[in-house]
Amino acid sequence: MSATKLDNYSVNNLRIPVDYLPSQDGISQSLLGDWQTCRRRFLFSINRWSHPAKERKTGYGSMNHELLDIIYSGFFFGDYKYRDLTAVIRFFLDRYQLPRVFSPQEQEQLKALSQAIMECYIEYYRADFTEFRLKAVEHIFEVKKYGWILRGKIDGCLADKTGAGWNLEHKNYSRINEESLQKRLSFDLQNLFYLNAHFIETGIQLKGVKYNILRKPEVKKFDRPIEMYSYVRGLISNNPDYYFIRYEIPYTKIDLKRFQDELAFKLNDLYECIKRAVIDKQNTLNIFYKNECACDQPYQCDFIDACASGKLNVYCRQKHLFMELGASDERPGIAHIKESIGTGTTTKSIVDASIKKARKLPAIPKKK
Numbered sequence: 001m002s003a004t005k006l007d008n009y010s011v012n013n014l015r016i017p018v019d020y021l022p023s024q025d026g027i028s029q030s031l032l033g034d035w036q037t038c039r040r041r042f043l044f045s046i047n048r049w050s051h052p053a054k055e056r057k058t059g060y061g062s063m064n065h066e067l068l069d070i071i072y073s074g075f076f077f078g079d080y081k082y083r084d085l086t087a088v089i090r091f092f093l094d095r096y097q098l099p100r101v102f103s104p105q106e107q108e109q110l111k112a113l114s115q116a117i118m119e120c121y122i123e124y125y126r127a128d129f130t131e132f133r134l135k136a137v138e139h140i141f142e143v144k145k146y147g148w149i150l151r152g153k154i155d156g157c158l159a160d161k162t163g164a165g166w167n168l169e170h171k172n173y174s175r176i177n178e179e180s181l182q183k184r185l186s187f188d189l190q191n192l193f194y195l196n197a198h199f200i201e202t203g204i205q206l207k208g209v210k211y212n213i214l215r216k217p218e219v220k221k222f223d224r225p226i227e228m229y230s231y232v233r234g235l236i237s238n239n240p241d242y243y244f245i246r247y248e249i250p251y252t253k254i255d256l257k258r259f260q261d262e263l264a265f266k267l268n269d270l271y272e273c274i275k276r277a278v279i280d281k282q283n284t285l286n287i288f289y290k291n292e293c294a295c296d297q298p299y300q301c302d303f304i305d306a307c308a309s310g311k312l313n314v315y316c317r318q319k320h321l322f323m324e325l326g327a328s329d330e331r332p333g334i335a336h337i338k339e340s341i342g343t344g345t346t347t348k349s350i351v352d353a354s355i356k357k358a359r360k361l362p363a364i365p366k367k368k
């Protein structure tokens with residue numbers, strides 16, 4: 001490896017990317033969360049560094065999230081009816097590409113687990129696909145405020161029976177502490193960041209967020225995926241309220257105002273740090289210092305190897321700063337599905353094509 005390439009892998013050489021502009025590239029709640037947690041973590045993230053092991057942590061959740069996107073989008077766009085959903089789930093799981101960090105056996109097990117959960121989910125929330133009044137799905141926003149572009153993707157927006165609007169946010173969790181989660185959600189960064197974006201875009205304050213949790217059962221490995229599928233279906237069917245939780249978190253005008261004031265303050269702080277590093281040419285690593293108190297709170301930070309060794313050799317660089325906001329043809333896992341189907345550019349087109357094929361798929365045998 002040449003000296004220049006080695007330099008690129010040294011933490012000492014980290015800088016704010018020369019082409020990054022708050023007013024054009026902007027910030028997502030995830031990147032802002034990095035900044036709030038640890039300035040050094042923000043510096044890694046804004047340089048698009050990522051640990052390959054991250055895929056192992058997020059692979060299952062991303063797959064389920066894409067599935068939820070597909071079934072709600074297809075329903076929203078009128079591509080299929082409730083009776084089609086099981087076939088859609090099976091079609092997508094059959095083709096979804098989990099990251100290669102999972103062995104073929106692990107992939108089969110995770111897909112069997114997901115299939116069982118998602119089939120139980122659509123039974124449990126049948127009303128979502130018969131009564132819910134969805135107003136938007138997978139809405140990507142890009143709004144100007146405080147001299148920044150605020151970016152994000154809202155899983156869904158719906159009206160309740162009174163006509164009040166709510167954001168819908170899907171979460172796949174393994175372990176949750178319901179008591180602390182409910183309290184934290186009353187001032188949650190992501191929920192309020194998205195409500196604020198909706199308010200900036202439309203001038204309307206939504207009533208709150210329906211926080212939709214799918215709990216991942218902790219199960220042992222099975223020899224065959226069908227055994228996993230049958231076991232998890234039985235497990236969830238016996239206690240669906242435990243595995244599917246949907247909190248309604250209302251936010252008042254005062255809650256939103258407080259959030260807006262704090263957000264302006266935070267973004268101003270961040271802007272000043274970027275300015276000191278880029279324009280005033282002060283020491284970037286000092287400005288974006290490490291927060292040693294956050295390295296394993298609550299989980300081990302992805303950048304702990306880099307902070308411990310000063311090297312980034314085991315890390316890789318993402319193609320885009322905001323990969324999660326990319327078009328479906330750039331999102332790992334589903335990009336190839338569109339290619340293989342060869343249709344248009346939206347999720348809807350994937351769904352259109354998928355349901356036609358899904359109807360022809362053989363069903364996985366039901367639990368005896």
Ligand code: SF4
Binds near residue numbers: 307
């Ligand atoms: S390991 Fe600790 S200091 Fe380093 S980026 Fe992560 S949280 Fe910050």
